[in-house]
Amino acid sequence: MGFSVSNMSSDHLSGQNLACIRGDRPVFSNLAFDLPPGRALILLGANGSGKSSLMKIIAGLLPAISGEISIQGQNILGDKDWISQNVCYLAHKNGMKPELTVAENLTFWARLERHDGDIREQAVKIGIDHCLDLPVSYLSSGQARRAALTRILCHPGNIWLLDEPTVGLDSDGVALLSGLMNDHLRRGGRILAATHIELGLEADKSSVLNMADFAYQMPDILEESLL
Amino acid sequence: MISLILTIIARDLRLSLRRGSTTIMVMGFFVMVVIMFPFAIGPEQNILQRMSVGVIWVAALLSCLLSLDSIFQSDYEDGSLDQFILSPVPLELVVLAKCIAHWITTSLPLIIITPILGILMNLPEQGYFPLILTMLLGTPALSFIGGIGASLTVTLRRGGVLLSLLILPLYIPVLIFGVLAVKATIDGYPATEHLMLLISFSLFSAAITPWAAAAAIRSGLE
Numbered sequence: 001m002g003f004s005v006s007n008m009s010s011d012h013l014s015g016q017n018l019a020c021i022r023g024d025r026p027v028f029s030n031l032a033f034d035l036p037p038g039r040a041l042i043l044l045g046a047n048g049s050g051k052s053s054l055m056k057i058i059a060g061l062l063p064a065i066s067g068e069i070s071i072q073g074q075n076i077l078g079d080k081d082w083i084s085q086n087v088c089y090l091a092h093k094n095g096m097k098p099e100l101t102v103a104e105n106l107t108f109w110a111r112l113e114r115h116d117g118d119i120r121e122q123a124v125k126i127g128i129d130h131c132l133d134l135p136v137s138y139l140s141s142g143q144a145r146r147a148a149l150t151r152i153l154c155h156p157g158n159i160w161l162l163d164e165p166t167v168g169l170d171s172d173g174v175a176l177l178s179g180l181m182n183d184h185l186r187r188g189g190r191i192l193a194a195t196h197i198e199l200g201l202e203a204d205k206s207s208v209l210n211m212a213d214f215a216y217q218m219p220d221i222l223e224e225s226l227l
Numbered sequence: 228m229i230s231l232i233l234t235i236i237a238r239d240l241r242l243s244l245r246r247g248s249t250t251i252m253v254m255g256f257f258v259m260v261v262i263m264f265p266f267a268i269g270p271e272q273n274i275l276q277r278m279s280v281g282v283i284w285v286a287a288l289l290s291c292l293l294s295l296d297s298i299f300q301s302d303y304e305d306g307s308l309d310q311f312i313l314s315p316v317p318l319e320l321v322v323l324a325k326c327i328a329h330w331i332t333t334s335l336p337l338i339i340i341t342p343i344l345g346i347l348m349n350l351p352e353q354g355y356f357p358l359i360l361t362m363l364l365g366t367p368a369l370s371f372i373g374g375i376g377a378s379l380t381v382t383l384r385r386g387g388v389l390l391s392l393l394i395l396p397l398y399i400p401v402l403i404f405g406v407l408a409v410k411a412t413i414d415g416y417p418a419t420e421h422l423m424l425l426i427s428f429s430l431f432s433a434a435i436t437p438w439a440a441a442a443a444i445r446s447g448l449e
Contacts, residue, residue, distance in 0.1 A: 093306025
């Protein structure tokens with residue numbers, strides 16, 4: 001696989017030769033991607049094809065068996081300081097405490113992530129501002145997802161890792177989200193999103209990474225010896 | 228850094244206040260365990276008096292154990308733990324803050340109701356102050372050592388029993404010196420060495436727990 005060497009020192013976020021094993025099962029191998037600023041990469045693939053694993057590897061939550069992820073010639077795989085400043089990760093789970101109100105949750109993360117974005121202003125953009133003072137346990141799953149997306153909007157990071165961002169969202173929510181994602185791209189942000197539905201991104205700004213292309217294949221020699 | 232630790236502690240205290248039930252149930256359990264002994268052994272005052280310190284300490288250990296798995300469990304389940312790892316705050320500091328919060332929400336209430344249990348167990352007058360002092364000095368070690376156990380079992384479903392098996396043996400030194408210190412004072416001997424050992428357990432566990440537990444959480448999440 002490979003991208004030209006000139007990318008190595010560019011501001012593209014690029015991964016080379018990445019491999020991942022969960023338990024004893026190889027998930028993907030030889031995976032490569034390239035993500036210039038202002039572009040989105042949509043991860044497509046069946047359940048279990050490693051979309052979430054790839055995001056966790058980029059976020060430094062999972063170790064990669066091999067390969068590297070680099071930007072401007074610097075390997076950022078597992079570089080906690082770089083990741084915490086530049087990567088903003090929305091997982092399957094919202095990371096919101098049901099006992100606390102939406103505003104309390106968001107203020108807590110804002111303090112920890114050391115930024116002081118206006119929470120109410122961001123909440124208006126995703127249509128959750130009327131719930132800011134409600135405990136998260138009172139929210140529907142779509143509202144809770146919007147609350148979690150507000151955290152992403154407040155985060156100063158350039159790289160958004162969105163794992164199924166539209167889960168639970170109604171059609172209005174999806175429309176709002178795609179508008180916000182397009183805004184982020186226009187500002188020069190990058191998005192890596194795993195999704196099963198159309199996100200409504202501007203066509204010339206997004207490309208697709210098909211996880212099936214990188215499914216682990218047993219080396220021929222091994223396969224022959226097993227047969 | 229200090230303000231970040233305080234932020235995390237404040238959040239955990241607020242969570243515990245909103246949930247309410249955990250702290251109250253742990254206190255209830257503490258009282259119930261101690262009350263069982265007069266029923267089981269009978270109301271003979273001198274036997275109860277001899278056992279009182281040990282019984283209260285053992286009940287405190289068990290109550291502490293009861294709430295240990297809550298240190299990281301709910302953060303793991305709702306995805307907050309992942310976000311802690313991604314945040315610029317070192318995971319070691321998060322662990323430290325959460326163990327301190329656990330001490331405030333579990334051990335501190337137990338210490339506050341200990342005098343009432345002393346009356347139940349016919350604790351000698353001169354034993355109250357040393358008992359509370361030893362608990363203040365010794366219980367931080369329970370929360371910190373427990374934090375290591377909680378971090379090791381956080382990804383296991385129903386890790387509670389395993390957690391007890393892992394952690395209870397490590398509580399034995401705290402128990403021994405906690406009880407010895409009170410007994411020495413009641414019998415009129417100085418208890419300085421015992422107290423210093425208790426302090427050293429607490430400080431030592433406070434020093435190693437952040438590193439050990441953070442490493443356990445990171446490898447557990449893989």
